[in-house]
Amino acid sequence: MKKKNNNSKKKLIIFAICVAVLAVVAVAFSQTGGMKPFIKPKVCLDAGHGGSDVGAKYDGRYEKDDNLRLTLAVGKILEENGITVIYTRQEDVFVELEDRANFANRNHATHFISIHRNSAESKVSGVEIWVESMAPEYDKNFAKYIADSIDEVGYGDKRGVKQGYQGNPLANYLVNSVTEMPSCLIEMGFITTPEDNELFDKNFDAYAKAIADGIIEGIKKAKD
Numbered sequence: 001m002k003k004k005n006n007n008s009k010k011k012l013i014i015f016a017i018c019v020a021v022l023a024v025v026a027v028a029f030s031q032t033g034g035m036k037p038f039i040k041p042k043v044c045l046d047a048g049h050g051g052s053d054v055g056a057k058y059d060g061r062y063e064k065d066d067n068l069r070l071t072l073a074v075g076k077i078l079e080e081n082g083i084t085v086i087y088t089r090q091e092d093v094f095v096e097l098e099d100r101a102n103f104a105n106r107n108h109a110t111h112f113i114s115i116h117r118n119s120a121e122s123k124v125s126g127v128e129i130w131v132e133s134m135a136p137e138y139d140k141n142f143a144k145y146i147a148d149s150i151d152e153v154g155y156g157d158k159r160g161v162k163q164g165y166q167g168n169p170l171a172n173y174l175v176n177s178v179t180e181m182p183s184c185l186i187e188m189g190f191i192t193t194p195e196d197n198e199l200f201d202k203n204f205d206a207y208a209k210a211i212a213d214g215i216i217e218g219i220k221k222a223k224d
């Protein structure tokens, strides 16, 4: 009888210790809530537009096709480098903007990169990378790695990393504002500028590698 009492006491002590340990772990987790889980990256690539939404177009060329081709090429290189990649689309289908962002959130992507091509009335050229209007330093820094990597290959005018939305720095691209992880939207040259399309086609493999390299560098080195 006495022995049984001792066992019960031991069990109670072990239980109390377990509760205490769990409480400490819970506090530790809540204090690191702002940290990003970059130990094992999971990159969500988003090929802009698709299906009935062709995006910008020029002379029979559809933005949705360029976006998908480049996205798949970038993803392949990332995967070859051991990075987990998830895609909002891998074929010519329509996907709502919110569904793209929610897909990344639901699957706990660590980084979200949307790939588009730009359009303009005038014959401008170059690559722009858009981050949120109130983007944290990390997001801007991460996008800069991609911009710098593309600049090494060279693509028309250097347009750099921009905050907000074309024509309104206070607005946002929905995929940037709804995603809960660092995100950016690459406008890979102007589809409305023939010289940019020539560069896109001529240097396609180099651009895909440059974007993938920039993402990998950013994952390793981007700072808050």
Ligand SMILES: [Zn+2]
Pocket: 048, 049, 055, 056, 063, 116, 117
């Ligand atoms: Zn677009």
